[in-house]
Amino acid sequence: MPLNTNEITEGDFQIIGGNFTNAGEASMQMKAKLTELGIDEATIRRAAIATFEAEMNVIIYAAAGRLRYYITAHNITIKLEDMGPGIENIELAMQEGYSTAPDWVREMGWGAGMGLPNMKKNSDEFKIDSVVGEGTSVEMIINFS
Amino acid sequence: MKLSNVVEKLSLEVKTGKNNLQNNVTGVYISDLLSDVMGNSKDGNIWITLQTHLNIVAVAGLKNLSGIIIVGNRQLQEDVLQKAEAEKITVMSTPLTAFEVAGKLYQLLNG
Numbered sequence: 645m646p647l648n649t650n651e652i653t654e655g656d657f658q659i660i661g662g663n664f665t666n667a668g669e670a671s672m673q674m675k676a677k678l679t680e681l682g683i684d685e686a687t688i689r690r691a692a693i694a695t696f697e698a699e700m701n702v703i704i705y706a707a708a709g710r711l712r713y714y715i716t717a718h719n720i721t722i723k724l725e726d727m728g729p730g731i732e733n734i735e736l737a738m739q740e741g742y743s744t745a746p747d748w749v750r751e752m753g754w755g756a757g758m759g760l761p762n763m764k765k766n767s768d769e770f771k772i773d774s775v776v777g778e779g780t781s782v783e784m785i786i787n788f789s
Numbered sequence: 790m791k792l793s794n795v796v797e798k799l800s801l802e803v804k805t806g807k808n809n810l811q812n813n814v815t816g817v818y819i820s821d822l823l824s825d826v827m828g829n830s831k832d833g834n835i836w837i838t839l840q841t842h843l844n845i846v847a848v849a850g851l852k853n854l855s856g857i858i859i860v861g862n863r864q865l866q867e868d869v870l871q872k873a874e875a876e877k878i879t880v881m882s883t884p885l886t887a888f889e890v891a892g893k894l895y896q897l898l899n900g
Binding site: 664665667668671672675685689692693696697700752753754756758759762765 | 820821822823824825827828832838840842843844846847848850851852868876
C-alpha cells in the first residue's frame, strides 16, 4: 500500500521507570502500525529493535520518559525524552559492552552494554543529548527503502 | 522444519501458544542477554534461554521468533504465561540444559 505523502502517523507513550511489566508496549504498537502500512520487514525489524532498546533504557535508568514516533511516506522518526540521571560520558556509553546497570538488572539479561549501540546500528540517523541530573533525549530516523 | 517436530523430538512441554506449532523453524539462537537476542536473532528462530521474566515475551514477539525453550526446568510465573498466551508466543519447557537442547537441535536441523 503506497503511503500518502501528506499523512503523518503518530504515536505517543508515557514510560514509567522501573515498570518492566509494560516494556515493549510502544514498540509492539509501532510494529503493528508499520506492518499495517505495508512497510518492508527488514525496516520494521530495525525500528522495533531501536524502539524497544529505547524503551528499556527509560525503564532501567530513568524515573519516567516519553516516547513519540512519526511515520511519513519516507521514514519513521522516533523521539525519546526522559527524566533520568543523564549520561556523564556519551562516548563511553556508546561503546558496546559498557554499562552502568545494577546487578539485578544484569541478572534479567539486560545491562549488557548493547542498548545504545543497537539503537545506533539500526538507525539511519541517530542523535543523543544528555544533561547529568536532568535527563537524556534521543532522536532516531529510519528510512524506508 | 515445523515447531511441532521439534516439540515431539525433544519431548518439550508446551506451556503456551499451542496453536502456533505449525510455525516454521528457521534456526536457533541461544543467549540469556536480551539485547543480544534483539540484535542478533533471526525471524523464525527458536530461542533457548534460562530467562523466565516477562520481557522474554516482548523480545520474542518483536523479533518474530518461532518459540522460546526454557531450559533446566525453570518455572514461569503465571503473569508471564498469560502474557505469552495473549501475544501468541509459544513457550516450551525442558529439564535439559541449554547445551543438551542445542546439541539435539543441531542434529535435528542439520542432520
